[in-house]
Amino acid sequence: MSPRSRMGELEQAVLDALWELDTSRGASGRxxxxxxxxxxxxxxxVMTVLDRLVGKDVVVRERDGRAFRYAPRLTRAAMTAELMHEALEGTGADRDQALVSFVGEASAEDLAALRRALAEMD
Structure with a gap:
């Protein structure tokens, strides 16, 4: 199970805050x-949650003087893709059916995005 799938609501809120902040240089706990x-x-x-996320390898920490700066290890999109891959790995022999079910419930916008992604891979 990935760290993201084991995150609590507060951990997710802190991670969302990091994604929303300019993390090209990281964000301070403050x-x-x-x-x-x-x-x-x-x-x-907040600092305790940041430390937990570092321990789960979801967030990276870098010293900045006497303090630290924090940044997500992955972009929101990359972490979501990682979670989707993990979910598919757990389906075993039902992988094909899981994909068919996912696509069958996808919105028109999601299907268009999937088509574009598949076309780019060719």
């Missing part, structure tokens, strides 16, 4: 805390 200001969380809670 910036993440401010981004989550509507949730009324203690700064120490």
């Amino acid at each position: 910036e993440v805390h401010e981004r989550l200001g509507d949730r009324d969380l203690a700064y120490t809670t």
Whole structure:
């Protein structure tokens, strides 16, 4: 099971905040805390969640003076793809049926995106 599939709601909120912030240079714990200001969380809670995400290898941490900067290990799209691959691996012999079921429930926009992606692979 991937780290993302084992994440709690607060961990997901912190990861979403990192994706929303300019992470080309990473974000400080203070910036993440401010981004989550509507949730009324203690700064120490945000830092604990960031440390957990580093431990799960979902977030990378880099020292910046006396503090750290945090950034997602993967883009939102790459992490979603990783989760989808993991789900398909767990289907075993039913992999084909799982794909057919997924496509059968996909929206017109999703099907168009799939067609474009497949065309680009040819």
